[in-house]
């Protein structure tokens with residue numbers, strides 16, 4: 139008798155089924171898994187490997203190669219500050235410092251209350267409206283101190 | 296009478312409040328009972344004026360900008376849509392000097408049409424290139440592209456026609472067209488603008504590439520940092536299939552070709568074509584040694600064209616108007632037009648499409664209007680994070696592949712990032728190493744280790760430790776990276792590093808910003 143499927147299993151199997159017949163689907167699957175669970179759980183990696191006939195090491199290698207994928211749960215919000223040259227030329231690094239100090243965490247970390255993960259991004263294609271950031275997929279340009287403060291308080295609501 | 300109002304939903308415009316402006320216009324016109332049709336166009340690329348709202352009056356477009364939601368009621372009070380006397384009025388859009396001075400071939404429709412309307416697209420000259428191509432045989436298409444002189448706009452400047460010829464002549468049951476939409480270079484947004492403002496021209500370009508090479512499979516690999524572009528392209532693909540631009544039979548030619556979107560995962564190196572192919576195959580984005588060329592052995596071993604968004608989006612106009620028309624623009628071996636992207640600390644930031652050959656000074660000072668801060672221009676970085684920093688003394692360099700190479704620089708994807716006199720060039724040189732260390736695929740030692748050591752050595756120079764010896768060490772590391780790296784990430788990082796040190800020697804002894812402020 140098969141074991142009852144856990145919640146993770148059912149949702150993961152649905153994702154895997156959706157990609158049946160797609161050529162070379164690993165990256166797409168990982169994106170879908172991260173969208174569904176907020177991260178790529180260790181257990182999911184094992185099942186993805188099985189479904190695609192890959193070794194676990196291969197899947198792990200891919201997950202760890204790309205900056206986008208995380209293996210731990212992130213914050214409820216995702217704040218990315220652009221750290222690349224065009225934003226640097228417009229004072230972006232001062233905003234990066236401000237974000238770090240206001241949240242009390244470093245880039246790549248999640249606030250203790252789970253409200254927000256702070257990330258670096260290298261260019262958002264908003265370089266003519268620098269400095270730029272992205273909150274949960276929404277682009278923000280011509281960012282200044284007060285606006286950043288407002289974005290951060292949004293993540294705490 | 297219905298008035299058409301255009302509010303861009305380009306992410307650059309959205310980033311500075313276009314959505315709220317659109318809502319305000321909707322509300323205000325409802326309250327006032329104005330008969331309004333709202334079109335969400337792409338951006339014209341005049342970003343310092345975004346959100347830029349346009350209205351169409353008697354077939355002519357008039358612009359207002361930058362508009363905030365708080366301005367909208369006042370605009371209507373002044374007679375909007377026809378509010379020529381309002382302080383935000385910019386007059387007829389096409390007469391704005393930044394736009395008027397351009398030669399828009401690739402970007403002819405961007406910001407003009409509804410990006411998802413095939414009917415609009417055709418009314419503005421779309422599909423003429425694909426129709427012309429469908430009436431030719433494959434080698435005629437390849438010859439036209441070769442004769443146009445088009446070179447890859449992704450950075451390397453390789454002739455597009457020659458790449459296509461290699462794939463056409465390669466043997467393989469299946470062939471593939473891959474569009475490189477990874478656009479990772481800081482200071483660039485031309486690919487994003489096309490994908491959001493005229494996605495059908497990219498699809499048309501890919502369909503022409505398919506006819507030219509015999510490909511039946513296509514991918515657009517878009518970086519994950521571009522969620523709006525991803526969504527727009529997906530919707531455009533649906534529209535393109537409905538109108539038979541792609542699908543089982545391109546324009547009833549009998550040639551089948553379809554396109555899938557694949558999303559990157561935050562790795563700069565995946566813009567390198569072989570790393571991109573590995574990523575498309577679901578692998579780590581490690582660079583592959585060449586040969587074999589992707590043209591012979593690409594996606595899953597199939598002969599594959601990898602082209603940048605702008606290269607592909609420039610093909611339809613070449614087929615529509617002929618190779619000569621395109622080729623007659625430009626200088627030397629740089630033919631046609633190039634969408635220059637003005638970014639960073641610049642007064643008029645945006646996209647300026649022009650024939651090759653303008654000088655860097657004309658572009659930065661005349662077109663860009665100098666810095667946004669109003670301070671003197673100290674340096675510009677041309678060609679992204681692997682491009683050189685140029686001082687004002689090199690502003691007579693014409694925008695041309697060979698002219699930049701002759702001065703130890705590169706055009707790359709044609710982004711120009713402007714810095715004012717507060718820029719710390721030692722910090723910029725250090726950042727180039729740091730970026731390389733963060734993004735290295737790890738395959739070669741000079742890149743993987745050299746970049747980390749380079750950044751450390753920069754810190755020593757900053758602290759004033761053995762400045763002369765450590766500066767020599769940096770030059771030595773750069774030399775090793777230049778000659779011992781498999782791809783341009785490790786191989787070209789020396790450009791920004793060495794140009795910053797060479798052209799700005801006064802910054803080598805500069806104190807860290809925190810100390811200097813004390």
Ligand SMILES: Cc1cc2nc3c(=O)[nH]c(=O)nc-3n(C[C@H](O)[C@H](O)[C@H](O)COP(=O)(O)O)c2cc1C
Pocket residue numbers: 446447448449450451452453455475476477478479480563564565566567568569601602603604606607782783784
């Ligand atoms: C580190 C690195 C990053 C690159 N990033 C991009 C990119 O984001 N987009 C792009 O089109 N080409 C990029 N390239 C260039 C590609 O390798 C390749 O030359 C290009 O996609 C070919 O298309 P084209 O001939 O149309 O320019 C990059 C190269 C390197 C070495």
Ligand code: SF4
Pocket residue numbers: 564582734735736737738739740742743780781782783784785786
């Ligand atoms: S130069 Fe760097 S990024 Fe390029 S292949 Fe070598 S290690 Fe990878």
Ligand code: FES
Pocket residue numbers: 220221222223224225226260261262263264265268269270481482483
């Ligand atoms: S450099 Fe920050 S958006 Fe491009």
